[in-house]
Amino acid sequence: MDTSAHCLNSLFAQxxxxxxxxxxxAFAAQHRVASDVLLHRAECWSPVQxxxxxxxxxxxxDWAAAVDQLNxxxxxx
Numbered sequence: 107m108d109t110s111a112h113c114l115n116s117l118f119a120q121x122x123x124x125x126x127x128x129x130x131x132a133f134a135a136q137h138r139v140a141s142d143v144l145l146h147r148a149e150c151w152s153p154v155q156x157x158x159x160x161x162x163x164x165x166x167x168d169w170a171a172a173v174d175q176l177n178x179x180x181x182x183x
Contacts, residue, residue, distance in 0.1 A: 114179075117172035121155050134179045145177040 118125035123133065137150040146160035159176075162169035 112169050112172045114172050114175050117169060117176060120169070121158065130179075134176075134182075137180060138182070139180045141181055145173070145180060148180065 112120070114130060115125040115127070118130055118133075123129070133150075137148060139145060139148045144160075146156045146163070148156075151159065158169075159173055161167065162173045
């Protein structure tokens with residue numbers, strides 16, 4: 107089992123999305139999330155992606171830090 111910490115780029119790859127810095131910035135800009143919406147409930151996710159994000163945070167998995175970073179990025183005003 108891989109228990110290493112994961113970066114934002116590898117999180118995007120895990121979610122099946124382009125993982126370059128530019129692609130991540132464009133995705134976050136296009137899919138801003140209101141401050142009262144939980145990240146996994148954002149409309150941009152497929153059900154599988156939303157489940158992965160929710161589980162990563164709920165279980166405090168090795169993906170949690172990268173998901174938290176994505177959460178901050180997508181909730182910026």
